[in-house]
Amino acid sequence: MNNFLFVAAENDALANCKAGGMGDVVRDVPRQISERGDKVHVVVPSYSRLHHNGLFKTSLNFSLRGLSYTAELYEVKPKKEFSNIVHYVLHHPEIEAGDIAHIYHNDPEEPFYTDAIKYFIFCTGVAEAIKKGAFGNLDIIHLHDWHSSLLLFLREYHNSYKNLKSIRTVYSIHNLAIQGIRPFADNYSSLKNWFPEVPIDYKSLMDYRYQDCINLMAVGIRFADAVHTVSPSYKEDVLLPSSPPEFIGGEGLEKDLGKADNEWRLFGILNGCNYKNINQEEKGFIYRNTVKALFRWLQEESKKYKADFLAHTGEKIMDFVDNRPKFIASSVARLTEQKFYFFKRSPEAFVEILEKLKRVDGIFMLLGTGAPEYEELFRQLSYEHKNFVFTNGQSESLIDSIYLESDLYFMPSLFEPCGISQMLAMRNGNPCLVHHTGGLKDTVSHMKTGFSFDGNTYDEKIKSMLKGFDIALDVFSKDKPTWKKIQSAAKRKRFTWKKSVDNYYRDLYGFGNI
Template identity: 30%
Template sequence: MQVLLVASEVFPYSRTGGLADVMAALPEALVRLGLDVTVLSPWWQSLNGTPREVWRPSVARGGRLMPGDLRVGQIDEAGVKYLFLGTPEFDRPGLYAEDDVERFSRWGRQVLPTLSSMGLTFDLIHGHDWGAGLILAHARQLGLKSVYTVHNLQYQGRWNIQDGMAWSGLPESAREGVEFFGDINLMKAGLVFSDHVTTVSPTYAHEITTPEYGERLEGVLQERQAQGALSGILNGLDLERWNPATDPDIHRMTSLSGKAANIAALRHEFSLDSAPILSAVTRLVSQKGIDLLVEALHEVTQDWNVVVLGSGDPLLEAALTGWAQHPRVRYVSGMNEALAHRLYAGSDAFAMPSRFEPCGLSQMIAMRYGTLPVVRETGGLVDSVPPEVGFRFAGATAADLTRALRTARASFENIHDWKARTQRGMVLDFSWEASARQYLDVYERVLG
């Protein structure tokens, strides 16, 4: 089976979050199941690594493109072919920007004609999140089978319908499948035109069919559910990248051996006192509920040292910067891969007070590194954090989070309970094999 996976980012070539991590691990897991897998992503100017250029048009195409405006580069890694399609819109520093709907629309309309010009064909196209949605609309026009995965329904790729239809290259007959309250919606395109929709945990698959979590697309999702074309498949974890026994950024850990050394190193790095360490590695956005943690810090710091790594909302950044003057609070702005590893290994507990969480990988990493998650009961957090390991709470309030952290602190004082929870968490199986087999089942159903 020849499968093309399409996404806006893929680790280690481009990354802003969990989508890139999935696009690094899932393709390799599918290859191990015997599939022929190609991953396609934009050729960002800031792409890590230099792809080998394998195709460039010699003539103008579509009445607009001049020679050299399109180029395709390739990197082969672990049995997976990574293709990067370059268009002028992506030839500038950074990744996402305010004109992304236009950029991904113009890029998306070039994908299938470019692959066809290269002589590349696939049995199935698997698009991921809104950046790939338009491609599945074009695939439907060509009679190609497709699967669409929602990683986060909140980010949809919307713009006014007049501009959007012009950029998309879609026929007017496809308008109903992409129009959304007067806008074009690239997420809706993927939901409507794919043969099957998946999302990244079973609980989130249910949640997004409700008004509370459906982001005004719950009607479309209810229809796909009624068709038997909506599934929830829990993401796996890259067990080689996140292996405490071989991780070069930490003191190596086998079972609980080495955990104390990592805690001591983190305590020294941030000049923390003897209280247990609670950390968070996160985007500072409303979804992640870090404002609840900030609101609760007056009480939380009575029991915990708190270290937060992340960036995003300027108001949250400012609040955390102010709190960093407190002897038990530390805040590091931005993304720092090595520090993230040290936080997972050197913390006692890990906070994820998310308002919603499609899947989440941080809680899986934390447990694998002997750190107990404190999580809200939503989405993939429900599906991956057993109550006999982590500490779960229902309400999206600072008071609920505070109560859960008090329970966690009481467990911490009971050395036998804490150790048992930690050991159970470290041996949970979050490998990609089971998830990849579920995707393969979906592919086979779609292909008949």
């Protein structure tokens, strides 16, 4: 039996411990590993809340900032029990919940200031727990994104954690754009302040653009035994330099990624999708679930500033209860530059899409929260356009209903390491219209399982996006046999975790063919 440790910032196997796709991966991959008879320990920060009702396992004593720190390791109950999987959280008072999904902090003045502190403490605590044998004798440590990469710094340079060198350590990149860059020194949230006893190897740790800083994403790429991007096409993308907005590639780390590739350490393996426990919502309740979500949010103090807008959305939805639209286009995503840059830069293109929908008695439903400027844009567009329903919040049942009842799922991501939304839409037989980039290339085929758009310049991409929307509406309205064929092909497509984890075992974990 192989013994694994997963270290991450998110784990959707636990309630309220997910902000994005990483949480899904950290939930699903251990389940696949456990089905093979191997053992998995999964550890995430407690964020001052997840340890409540947990089972205390051990105290962890270590040194940071020249001071003695004590953290606590708790075993916690997951949403669903699986044999051979044990879930833990690491608690320390300074690892607090942030404003993004009660996980990450948003520090606009000095990015990663608070999060770096949290994950410095978390990773050192995990290193101490490994040293203490809290997870048994480990064969593989699997790290996820920059939040856990500090373990590789500790393995390489910290005298107390040289024992980590004997354990194969794998690093998964979920979002290369978020890199965890912090100063080496002269700042409370700096490497030197937290690890004064560790000599700094500036050349091996520095960010190429900000040479007085450590780049924690780069640390993961430079020091892991195997590096993993979450789709094959995204692997090809990140080996090339970025040229935004036309192309988002290696984001300044293409040299490191190219080196890892030349050393046969870089692998592109497509994420899987969970095909169990789906469609919990019944068809026909999309508007009722919208109203229920709006009513709930109206009771929340934190949503008071949105009360007028929530009431406006409710009125709009009530019109559709009796006069059901003939076509629903939808998007569910965090409102960020990655997901909706095209709409933010070219709102007139989005308005044109709404006009096209109007001609077929269609509506566009968008659900999400995120960057204030994106929320503001979509709220304004909702006031101006009757057939645009912007649900500015989060609701699992409404998300389920949107995936279940949409006719076309729209994913115009500027870049996409893998993407889970298109897989969730396709498993319900919903064709997707996607930007031909990253993992979206690997999952959606134009006119076969959905529709895609692309272009060499920004203007070409916008033209292609509008043309792609026209094609989708034309097929839906005028060629039902082809539409049904695309729907069936989308529904038949299977991106299974079994296939992905077979590749993990062979390429990432180094167990050879199984």
